[in-house]
Amino acid sequence: MKDTLAFMPLLSIIRHSRYDNAINGEPSSRYVILLDVSVLRLKCVREYLKPVQNYTQYVHLQGESTMQDKVFNNQKVGIGSAIETNKVLRNTYLLLSMTLMFSAVSAGLCMAMNIGRGTSLMMTLGALGLIFFALPRTQNSSKGIWVVFAFTGLIGGSLGPMLNHYLALPNGTQLISQALGGTALVFFGLSGYALTTKKDFSFMGGFLMIGLLVAIVGSIANIFLQIPAMSLAISAGIVLVMSGLILFDTSRIINGGETNYIRATVSLYLNIVNLFTSMLHLLGAMDD
DSSP: OTTHHHHHHHHHHHHHHOOOSTTTTOOOOOOOOOOOOOOOOOTTHHHHHHHHHHHHHHHHHHOOOSHHHHHHHHHHHHHHHHHHHHHHHHHHHHHHHHHHHHHHHHHHHHHHHTOOHHHHHHHHHHHHHIIIIIHHHHTTSTHHHHHHHHHHHHHHHHTHHHHHHHHTSTTHHHHHHHHHHHHHHHHHHHHHHHHHHOOOOGGGHHHHHHHHHHHHHHHHHHHHHOOHHHHHHHHHHHHHHHHHHHHHHHHHHHTTSOOOHHHHHHHHHHHHHHHHHHHHHHHHHHHO
């Protein structure tokens, strides 16, 4: 699912060009003011460590090489894997919370500066360039953290015109608050479910990729068709796809499918932002 990192920024660029006329043709990008709280648990580490230490002493004294050695080695591998997974999860949520706050600051500055849609589009294109060219080269080093902050800063700033558009509406503040609340509810609910059950949702990968491609093709088509109902259907579809991706990406971290916290952070960030912008569009259309 690494390819989804390249596809999801395209949603913003496509909808930037013209976000239909369901909400007066406002531009769309990504943004969210969401303080992420990581919920981590490492089950029974102390219960595992004590018998392992006792058994190490026993083997050393007795010099035995039995089937218990294999059990012991399997325990060590399991403990090491659990600790590594917990570390990736912790680092992911920590970096995600910081980048979301940084995006909020960037968006606030761009709103105060009242940047135009052209500047907003250029910022989104710059973010896409970072995803394509910079992140793959730096995701395994500390430089990748700076790339992630640059990427999320550009994305947050690019949402300035869209947020100013909604704030200009009579109940714009309420719409944005509702979209933020809905996004937070979905993210925490689905993440909490994945963390609690530890189910493997890797089977959803193919369906989610197809859904993402359908959303992109539909967005391109509606640039020319200009059908408000189709725009709403696409936004509703994106809400479902991003919700599924939150489950999918969180599950991959928990089950060891994703071991790079920088890449995991970008995936979850894109899920959250696209979820927020689609919810905001739906709420604005229903209110209108």
